[in-house]
Amino acid sequence: MVLSIVWNLLVFVITPVFMQFYALSDQTKYLIVILVLIHNIFNTVAFPFSGPLSNGLRATGDVKYTMIVSIASTVLGRFIFSIIFAIYFNMGVIGIAFAMCLDWTIRGIIFFARFKSNKWCEFKVI
Secondary structure, eight states: OHHHHHHHHHHHHHHHHHHTTSOOOHHHHHHHHHHHHHHHHHHHHTHHHHTHHHHHHHHTTOHHHHHHHHHHIIIIIIIIHHHIIIIISOOTHHHHHHHHHHHHHHHHHHHHHHHHHTGGGGOOOO
């Protein structure tokens, strides 16, 4: 988590430097900063539980559960909420970013609960 915080802070700090290499409008630059901020906050807080934790569960043999959760949260969390946030709430690309973060958060909560339940200990890996 500490490395994630450091890395995401570094990415956020150097984002304006990289934007100087492109001909971007002020509105585009603003959206980039907002998107990077949203992504980096949730990448620090939620993604370690939805990404690496799920990989660890898979490594223990808990593959079917993690696959079902990942597919369901992507379809229900990311896809459906992207439509709801972006179109119905008129949030555009920011709504899509929030839907991705919601997907990571839902997945992280479910995988953390699975980890704490110790059901992943029941599998035998060759």
